[in-house]
Amino acid sequence: MSHSFDQLETPFVAIDLDVVENNIKTMQDRAAERRLTVRPHTKTHKQPFLARKQFNRGATSLTVAKLDEAEVMLQAGFSDLLIAYPLVGAAKAYRLATLMVRGLRPTVSIDSLVSMRTLSQAAALAQRPINVLVEVDTGFHRCGLTGSAVIELADAIHNEPGLTFQGLMSFAGHIAGNTDRAVIRRIIRDEDEQMAQYRKNLESRHLAVETVSVGGTILSHNMDVIEHATEIRPGIYIFNDMGIVYSGSVKIEQCAARIWATVVSQPAENRAVLDAGSKMLSTDGPLKGAYGYVVGFPGWTIARLSEEHAVVEIAPEAPRPEIGDRVSIIPNHICTVMNLQNNVVGVENGQVTAILPIMSRGGTH
Known part of the structure; x- marks a missing residue:
């Protein structure tokens, strides 16, 4: 199928797939140079066709925000997914377990014992293990824990049947809106240092930290600042937008x-x-x-x-x-x-x- 723009009724959204391919390749190549894995956040495009392009370029897994998104990606054949959102309640446990029985291999980020028990219930229902990341608040002040609460939750996960403590996750959303590159890079460096310290504290308690996951497209475009994280979770990078342009990250x-x-x-x-x-x-x-x-x-x-x-x-x-x-x-x-x-x-x-x-x-x- 091939049509010109003139045949399309406005308004509509057009995606330049040539630019998409270049954006994916550029991010993946730079991450490989830094020995960072890329787990793209699919909440941006919400589309398995584009997720496949990311996977084909080397993404190791995909990120979703909600179980609705996880189900769409699972139906398209993507089973290894990070659910970067705290799940709470019996309804979430049952639905997660149902998706796991259908083949989903989830990693889930949480910041409370309540969410931990939800995941434990899902693991018991599905008779399958769940990998868990503890979300850390590095300055955005949305979800996430700080201080000793991070260690306490990691300890609890480690001792909870059906759950495997895999590591740490953060999202420096307070980068957004900054146009000063020095400020942006200072925020990224601060997050990286905080995550390194939390990892050191956990490992001193003999808790293995396999994953240190940091998110955001602006952060990912400045990945040369990152020294301690193991993976990035950019979402907008596949398209970019004016928020990313004004940050000085892209043209x-x-x-x-x-x-x-x-x-x-x-x-x-x-x-x-x-x-x-x-x-x-x-x-x-x-x-x-x-x-x-x-x-x-x-x-x-x-x-x-x-x-x-x-x-x-x-x-x-x-x-x-x-x-x-x-x-x-x-x-x-x-x-x-x-x-x-x-x-x-x-x-x-x-x-x-x-x-x-x-x-x-x-x-x-």
Whole structure:
């Protein structure tokens, strides 16, 4: 199948598969040089076709956030998955056990005894072991433990039937929004040193730490700072977005995902309206005062979003649009954009060559 963009109804998301391949290869090659394994986070693309591309380039395993995503990847043949989210409650235990009986070989990150007991219940139901990572809070202050609580939970996992303590996991989400490369690298270095100290403390108690897993695309683009982690979990890198561009990690040309939209109104000289609103672009941001970057139109700022409208403010010196013009937009945060789509189009050499269903969109369970 091969179609031109002109045959497609806007708005739509187009994925440049040539850029995707280069992004995957670049990350994998750099990680190999640093002797880091790559466990890509599939919550970004939510799509087995793209996960296969990552696997074929050398990813050792995949990361998911929720069991819905795990089920989609398992159905596609990916059985070794990191569930980077604390599972809590009998319903989660039963569902995890069901997936394990179907072939899932999970590693799960947790930060509480309650989650540990949920996993223990799942292991007993499935009669299969579960590898467990303790999540460490290195400064993001979301999930994760600090201080002696890390050691105490690791000890408990080690002594819990059906569970295997495998190591540590962290996510330095407080990197996001920084544009100063020195600050970004200082945060990464601080996380790396914290994880090294936790590993040393655990090993002094004769607890083997096989995995030290750190996450995030900005971190992964600065992996030369990392000295102690064993694996990285980038997600956005497969596409990149304006959040990654503004961090100084990539160039616009390395952004594989574009939202195509049409100018449907120009009610004033300094204002235009596009047919891609919050249902396409998401409300993440704004970054630098904009809800996405209009490619090739300097001086255009997506200043406001309604559900079906993007209101563009046009600087006096900027090119003027005509109603019917089509433009492409690089989103601020591609993960939320993908979660809003039923399908995206795959593009090679400027031609649409694939329609890719977003298999785990809306997968919140």
